[in-house]
Amino acid sequence: MKQESKQQEKPEWLKVTYSQKKVDQMNTLLSGLNLNTVCAEANCPNLGECFGSGTAAFMILGPNCTRACRFCDVPHGHPRPVDLAEPLHVAQAAKRLGLSHIVVTSVDRDDLPDLGADQFVQTIKALRQITPETTIEVLTPDFQGKTEQLDKIIAAEPDVFNHNMETVRSITPKVRHRATYATSLRVLQYVKEHASTKTFVKTGIMLGLGEKDAEVYQLMDDLRDINIDFLTIGQYVQPSAKHYQLREWVPLERYQKYYHEAKIRGFKFIASSPLVRSSYKAKEELLAVYGK
Amino acid sequence: MIKEIHMPQLSAKSSQYFFGNWSKEPGEQVKRGDILFEVETDKVVSQVESQEDGILKEQKVKTGETVTVNDLVATIEVSEN
Numbered sequence: 310m311k312q313e314s315k316q317q318e319k320p321e322w323l324k325v326t327y328s329q330k331k332v333d334q335m336n337t338l339l340s341g342l343n344l345n346t347v348c349a350e351a352n353c354p355n356l357g358e359c360f361g362s363g364t365a366a367f368m369i370l371g372p373n374c375t376r377a378c379r380f381c382d383v384p385h386g387h388p389r390p391v392d393l394a395e396p397l398h399v400a401q402a403a404k405r406l407g408l409s410h411i412v413v414t415s416v417d418r419d420d421l422p423d424l425g426a427d428q429f430v431q432t433i434k435a436l437r438q439i440t441p442e443t444t445i446e447v448l449t450p451d452f453q454g455k456t457e458q459l460d461k462i463i464a465a466e467p468d469v470f471n472h473n474m475e476t477v478r479s480i481t482p483k484v485r486h487r488a489t490y491a492t493s494l495r496v497l498q499y500v501k502e503h504a505s506t507k508t509f510v511k512t513g514i515m516l517g518l519g520e521k522d523a524e525v526y527q528l529m530d531d532l533r534d535i536n537i538d539f540l541t542i543g544q545y546v547q548p549s550a551k552h553y554q555l556r557e558w559v560p561l562e563r564y565q566k567y568y569h570e571a572k573i574r575g576f577k578f579i580a581s582s583p584l585v586r587s588s589y590k591a592k593e594e595l596l597a598v599y600g601k
Numbered sequence: 602m603i604k605e606i607h608m609p610q611l612s613a614k615s616s617q618y619f620f621g622n623w624s625k626e627p628g629e630q631v632k633r634g635d636i637l638f639e640v641e642t643d644k645v646v647s648q649v650e651s652q653e654d655g656i657l658k659e660q661k662v663k664t665g666e667t668v669t670v671n672d673l674v675a676t677i678e679v680s681e682n
Binding site: 319323324325326327328329330349350352353354357382546547548549 | 609611612613614634636639641642643644645646647648649650652
């Protein structure tokens, strides 16, 4: 696919190193397992660094999403049949890579009766069996807010339950598809209220979509009202000219300001800088709260 | 021995990129892991590392040009041993 136009001049921090050798090594390790990583599917800027350090975030339930959010680079398209071997393959990949922490996410599967929840559960079970020392973080869809699906995930006891708010309330309808601010907040609240105390609850937002300070603080307050533990804040990078238009490369000072505002509000861990993604260096959060 | 350096696939979604700045000039020593050039994809500016030790012989692409995956980008003279 040809790039249609050169977008806004990219800031210096968006310069990343790329080692073909390290990426090849990761691809070799994953070959034969028929797995998708959100790193590759979403063209993550951190791919080179994460693959280089032997880590990846796995995206289950196929490469095609049933929703078409305007910020997201994961393809919207006809969903594929569920691969029943996938949970085992994710666990085998985690074992091969020697991951101490794994992030498992998925595309939205509004087409499935269980909305994809069972595949998360099977993946958690396979990981517990094959690599029991690995801590598990799930980054899930909203499951349309259906508590019977959330109950399944809660019962599987991931170490971290992550569901992204993505942005402030006013911008949500402009960038998310079939997802609402209220539903996402309700999902996080439900999991926080019903999950074991061993499961931390996490969310993340992007900056640069046109949000205002007061809206970001309101979002933080909404999250702390329901006792959310972890918050990640990173820069939106427009995937292509067809996606939601980038409003701003947010200056570093604002990330620092938001970090302090989040700290004051009592989040247990905050990651706030341009290249932060929900799964980027996720294990450091757990290490921080476990005091390791 | 002359080794050809071809454009790597930097993004799963696209095969054409904007070529950025060269970090090495012809005649300069290049070590494995040194940044050789920059390429701009939709989301990032990737600094591509050399996989070879040697002397950069030729730059085959200029800053600002569009490059396609597998295009010849440079040649490096590597020592026989």
